[in-house]
Amino acid sequence: MPNIQVLDPHVADLIAAGEVVERPASVAKELMENAIDAGASTVTVEISHGGMTFLRVTDDGKGIPASELKTAFLRHATSKLRTEYDLESIGTLGFRGEALAAIAAVSRIEVLTRTADTDLGASLALEGGVSGPMEEAGCPLGTTLVVRDLFFNTPARLKFMKKDAAEGAAVFAVVQRVALSHPEVSVKFIRDGKQELLTPGDGQLKSAVYAVLGRELALGFREVRSAGEDMSVEGFVSLPACCRASRNWQFFFVNGRQVKSPLMTAALEEAYKNQKMVGKFPGCVLHLRTKLNAVDVNVHPAKTEVKFGGERAVFSAVYHAVLSTLEGDPSHPRAVLKNTEIPGVRKADTVTENQLRIGGAPVSPFMGETAQRAGGAPLSQPAAGSSPKGGAKVSLPPVVRVHDNSYTPPVLPQEKKPPLERRRPSSQAGAEDCVSHSETYDAGAAALSRPPVNIPPIECSPVSVPSLENPPVSVPALEGGPARAPAPTLPHIPPAAGTEEFPWRLAGEVLNTYIIVERGDTVYLIDKHAAHERMNFDRMKAEGYDPMAQTLLTPAVCRLTPDQREVLLAHRALLEEFGFEVDELGTDLAVRQAPFDVDVEEIPAALEELAVRLLTAGSADPAAARDELLHTMACKAAIKGGWHSAPQELERVAGAVMSGQVKYCPHGRPVAITLTRKELEKQFKRA
Numbered sequence: 001m002p003n004i005q006v007l008d009p010h011v012a013d014l015i016a017a018g019e020v021v022e023r024p025a026s027v028a029k030e031l032m033e034n035a036i037d038a039g040a041s042t043v044t045v046e047i048s049h050g051g052m053t054f055l056r057v058t059d060d061g062k063g064i065p066a067s068e069l070k071t072a073f074l075r076h077a078t079s080k081l082r083t084e085y086d087l088e089s090i091g092t093l094g095f096r097g098e099a100l101a102a103i104a105a106v107s108r109i110e111v112l113t114r115t116a117d118t119d120l121g122a123s124l125a126l127e128g129g130v131s132g133p134m135e136e137a138g139c140p141l142g143t144t145l146v147v148r149d150l151f152f153n154t155p156a157r158l159k160f161m162k163k164d165a166a167e168g169a170a171v172f173a174v175v176q177r178v179a180l181s182h183p184e185v186s187v188k189f190i191r192d193g194k195q196e197l198l199t200p201g202d203g204q205l206k207s208a209v210y211a212v213l214g215r216e217l218a219l220g221f222r223e224v225r226s227a228g229e230d231m232s233v234e235g236f237v238s239l240p241a242c243c244r245a246s247r248n249w250q251f252f253f254v255n256g257r258q259v260k261s262p263l264m265t266a267a268l269e270e271a272y273k274n275q276k277m278v279g280k281f282p283g284c285v286l287h288l289r290t291k292l293n294a295v296d297v298n299v300h301p302a303k304t305e306v307k308f309g310g311e312r313a314v315f316s317a318v319y320h321a322v323l324s325t326l327e328g329d330p331s332h333p334r335a336v337l338k339n340t341e342i343p344g345v346r347k348a349d350t351v352t353e354n355q356l357r358i359g360g361a362p363v364s365p366f367m368g369e370t371a372q373r374a375g376g377a378p379l380s381q382p383a384a385g386s387s388p389k390g391g392a393k394v395s396l397p398p399v400v401r402v403h404d405n406s407y408t409p410p411v412l413p414q415e416k417k418p419p420l421e422r423r424r425p426s427s428q429a430g431a432e433d434c435v436s437h438s439e440t441y442d443a444g445a446a447a448l449s450r451p452p453v454n455i456p457p458i459e460c461s462p463v464s465v466p467s468l469e470n471p472p473v474s475v476p477a478l479e480g481g482p483a484r485a486p487a488p489t490l491p492h493i494p495p496a497a498g499t500e501e502f503p504w505r506l507a508g509e510v511l512n513t514y515i516i517v518e519r520g521d522t523v524y525l526i527d528k529h530a531a532h533e534r535m536n537f538d539r540m541k542a543e544g545y546d547p548m549a550q551t552l553l554t555p556a557v558c559r560l561t562p563d564q565r566e567v568l569l570a571h572r573a574l575l576e577e578f579g580f581e582v583d584e585l586g587t588d589l590a591v592r593q594a595p596f597d598v599d600v601e602e603i604p605a606a607l608e609e610l611a612v613r614l615l616t617a618g619s620a621d622p623a624a625a626r627d628e629l630l631h632t633m634a635c636k637a638a639i640k641g642g643w644h645s646a647p648q649e650l651e652r653v654a655g656a657v658m659s660g661q662v663k664y665c666p667h668g669r670p671v672a673i674t675l676t677r678k679e680l681e682k683q684f685k686r687a
Contacts, residue, residue: 010105010128010129013075013101013102013105013129014105014106014153014154019102020098020099020102020103021102021103021106021150023051023161023167023170024047024050024051024052024055024150024167024168024170024171025051025167025170025171025173025174027051027055027103027107027147027150028045028047028051028055028057028171028174028175029174029178030094030099030100030103031057031099031103031145031147032045032057032174032175032178032187033093033094033099033178034093034094034099034100035057035059035061035142035143036061036093036178036182036185037061037080037092037093037094038059038061038062038063038142038143039061039062040059040060040061040142040185041060041184041185041186041201042059042060042185042186042188042201043057043058043059043178043185043186043187043188044056044057044058044059044187044188044189044190045057045171045175045187045188045189045190046058046189046190046191047168047171047190047191047192048191048192049164049168049192050162050163050164050165050166050167050168050171051147051150051167051168051171052149052150052151052161052164052167053148053149053150054146054147054148055146055147055148055150055171056144056145056146056147057144057145058142058143058144058145059142059143059144060140060141060142061142061143062115062116062142063113063114063115063116063121063141063142063143064111064113064115064122064143065115066113066118066121066122066134066136069111069113069122069124069134070124070131070134072100073100073101073104073109073124073126073129073131074101075097075098075101076096076097076098076101077097077100077101078094078095078096078097080092080094080095081095081097087298088292088293089291089292089293090292090297090298091255091292093256093257093303094303095298096303101129103147104126104128104129104131105128105129106128106150106151106152106153106154106157107128107147107148107149107150107151107152108125108126108127108128108147108148108149108152109125109126109127109145109146109147109148110123110124110125110145110146110148111123111124111125111126111143111144111145111146112137112139112143112144113139113142113143113144114139114140114141114142115141116141120136120137120138121136121137121138121139122134122135122136122137123135123136123137123139128152128153163570165566165569165570166563166566166567168191168192168562168566169562169563169565169566170562170563171189171191172189172191172196172197172562172587173561173562173563175187175189175197176197176212176562177251177258178258179197179199179208179211179212180205180208180209180212180251180253180258180285181253181256181257181258181287182256183199183201183202183203183204183205183207183208184201184202184203185199185201186198186199186200186201187199187201196586196587197211197212197587198211199211199212205234205235205236205285205287206218206223206236209221209236209285213249213285213559214559214587214588216557216559217238217242217249217283217559218236220238220239220241220242220283221236221237221238221239221242221283221285222236222237222238222239222325222326223235223236223325224236224237224284224286224321224322224325225321226317226320226321226324228313228317230290230291230294230313231288231289231290231291231294231313231314231317232288232289232290232317233286233287233288233289233317233318233321234286234287234289235253235284235285235286235287236284236285236286237268237282237283237284237286237322237325237326238282238283238284239326240272240275240276240277240282240326242283243272243276243277243280243281243282243283244280244281244282244283244605244608245279245280245281245605245608245609245612246281246608246612247265247281248561248563248564248612249281249283249284249561250265250268250281250282250283250284251284251285251286252264252265252284252286252288253285253286253287253288254288254289254290254295254297254306255288255289255290255292255295256287257297257303257306258304259304259305259306260304260305261305261306263308263311263314263315264286264288264314264315264318266315267314267315267316267318267319267322268282268284268286268318268319268322269281269282270319271318271319271320271322271323271326272322272326275326284322286318286321286322288314288317288318290314293309294308294309294310295307295308295309296308296309503519504517504518504519504524504654504658505517505518505519506647506650506651506654507523509528509645509650511641511642512641512642512643512644512645513527513528513529513641513642514526514527514528515528515650515653515654517654517657517658519658521676521677521678522674522675522676522677523674523675523676523680524654524657524658524672524673524674525672525673525674525675526653526654526657526671526672527641527665527669527670527671527672528639528641528645528649528650528653529638529639529640529641530665530669530670530671531653531656531657531662531665531671531672532638532639532653533634533635533638533665533666534634534662534663534664534665534666534671535638535653535656535661535662536633536634536637536638537630537631537634537666538661538662540630540633540634541627541630545578545630545633547578547579547595547596547597547633548579548595548596549579549581549593549594549595549596550593550594550595550596551592551593552591552592552593552594552600555583555585555590555591555592556590556591556594556600556603556604557585557588557589557590557591557604558582558588558589558590558591558603558604558607558608559588559604560588560589560607560608560611562587563611563615564608564611564612564615565587565588565589565611567611567614567615568582568589568607568610568611568614569582569584569589571614571625571629574625574626574629575629578595578629578633579593579594579595579596580593580594580595580607581593581594582607589607591603591604591607595633597633597636597637598633598636598637599636602636606632606636609632609635610628610629610632613628613631613632614628630666631666631667634666635666639653657671657672
């Protein structure tokens, strides 16, 4: 066994630098935080080649006295802590005293600084942590730090750096977060001589959000503002209709510090429960302010994670602040920030992320009012004889109660039939055949006065769909409606290898999403979107995807995060192969051409979804990148859940699933679930 010895100071500095300095973005973060702690009102960040060869941060803060300039680059040297008791309430962004020493150990640094009480400033140069002579220099008030040749003396770290575009995007993302954390500071970002960001620094969070996230996202945000006894929550959250395909647009700040908090993320998304689309995530810029001794920020070397003393109170504050904004009641949080219990969790317990997401969701404060009215008249029903604003009196039928055996259905006057409602036809083949018979009355009252219409069920042959040799089947017309043309026949779908055909019957569709199929003693529920998505993906991958591209009259502008933008630009050739033509438009992307399968309004969401997949799955492998693009195109071209589909469409999708050709969607989700006769009889207590 080797002898134990003390590490060389230079090696120890390199190890410490590895904990703090991960990439150029880490350098920009540490230097900007030091500038804000110094009281700067303006911070400028300039980079070249992604920040690897040149990174300069200039501020107009207090500056560093010449007598303390060399001391500032020593390890554990700081002006923000004096005693151990100061660790209990940290109010500054930097306090460890390791940032400057760690950066200097792996780069070449030039510093120029001046304080307000001197006419001349001081300059100092360091290389690999070794400082040179200090000299007098003329300079403005504040500090300018130039970092060159990052990791020049640590090749092991240098080989893990990404391309200049990716590293520059990471620096830009850090600058954006710092600008959102302190709207009172004017932040400027310049990359390769081109200005990409400038915030006004007027102290208004709305101005910073508009400058950083852009007009489109800012218009989809609503202000959040609530205050309790020990903490307050303010900021902006997106409307449920403006949710995004990833969590990249969620920004959380605690006492001005940008953090990654699963607790606050769970509280935010719990407030959006049952209000947003599945697979979409809300965006936010939320500032939580609480007592300094209620937060421990000394739990991570990069200070991106914090630990709360009262997790329940934090969850309650964020949850109710966001919920009150979505419900339109800004006064509500002040009444419920205290004594809010989470089901299944005792008050003395520590709230875990699993409890928050699965079993510990707080009950909405509006559920109490709903529960009190349970069993009575509906909340929205007006009083008898009352008239809505601007209209005539309306006579409503009595409320139906389950236990009232004497109730008889009311009959509305025949001359006042409810208006017709047209369902959205499917975009697939055969959709035009189902438009005429898909008109239904919106209200059920009119249907009560009409005799029932007996429509024979659609019987399927033992194979999945009728073959071309079979004559077309005529479907009887609805009473009072025009006769339907014979349905077009579809080619037979053979069963997958190793499977045997069994008779099955298409029983119908529920919720315009799930196909019901009966085979023997088993009932199948098929997700038509997931199944059709898999069918499209297999076809595109086997036959190749040759899209019909359309040139857009007005380019579609996509607002993406810096890393999403760079990964799409890196795969521009692959995008053109799939029908997308994108150009840089400042910090955004302008789409001038798109495939015909993708609606114009869905282009930004499609590209954002593709960027997220490329970032999470890795984009180094061209084959993997192509599959991710095929996943997106197959999803956009598939029939959607909630759309009305023709019987021929349902039968074709069901045939592919029942024959064994389709089992999982491209994302790995199952396309069908089964219910046996025994399971159903058990539910009805017949077993």
